[in-house]
Amino acid sequence: MKIWKSVVLSCVILVALSVVIVARAEEPPLVDDKYSLKADREAMEALRKDIPAERQKLNDEKAFMDEMMTDLSKHPSLVRSRFSTLLNKKRSVFNKDMTKDREVFSLTQRQDREKFTKDQTAVRKDFSRKKTSSEERQDFFGELDSRRKDFYSVQKEKRDEFEANMKDKRKNFDDYVRSKTDEFNQLHRDYTKRYEENKKLLSNHKKQAEIKRKQTEKDLENEYRDVNAKPATPLEVGQ
DSSP: OHHHHHHHHHHHHHHHHHHHHHHHHHSOOSSOGGGSOOOOOGGGGGGGTTSOHHHHHHHHHHHHHHHHTTOTTSOHHHHHHHHHHHHHHHHHHHHHHHHHHHHHHHHHHHHHHHHHHHHHHHHHHHHHTSOOOHHHHHHHHHHHHHHHHHHHHHHHHHHHHHHHHHHHHHHHHHHHHHHHHHHHHHHHHHHHHHHHHHHHHHHHHHHHHHHHHHHHHHHHHHHHHHHHHSOOOOOOTTO
16 A cells, blocks of 8 residues: 555656646747857757757756856855856857847848839839820829838838847846846855855864874874883894
């Protein structure tokens, strides 16, 4: 009966963990994978092929944090410096990509405007060669003006959509950085505590070893002193 209860309890725990993993895996990422702080686990890809991509990312980010907080020989300031350096590198990559996206978008819109203006000029020149009435000219130029307004209206909509998308990307990245910084600070406080405790432990071990060394030297000195204090025993002839 106890074995059966244990089996049932294990199944329940496995199901609960599966639900948590699936739920976490379905959460949309805040930033593109190239901006995330994670450990390099490419060598494990073959073993992780059946794990959802977002779950892999969460595992890699956790591994990154765990790896930084494992080596207690590193001073806490060095650990923080490494985190800040990596974070700044990711921010630099993100900013460069944002700048490049803006440049590409602006170039595309400028090229579209130049093509539209060129096409409009060609249409006007072609129309001007024709013999037309006042009403036809009014209709023609009214149509050109309507096309111009529509074109620039569409461009403005695209620009507004682009800016909104860029704003979302920036917000998501800043939220991600804030989240990871908070996570790091919490882990770093624990690391600092463990570092100080380990430092004291190593210091105590060193002191104990030094005390033991001195005691050993003292014991040897006392032993030699006792030996030297005894009178020498002459050797008998013939022995």
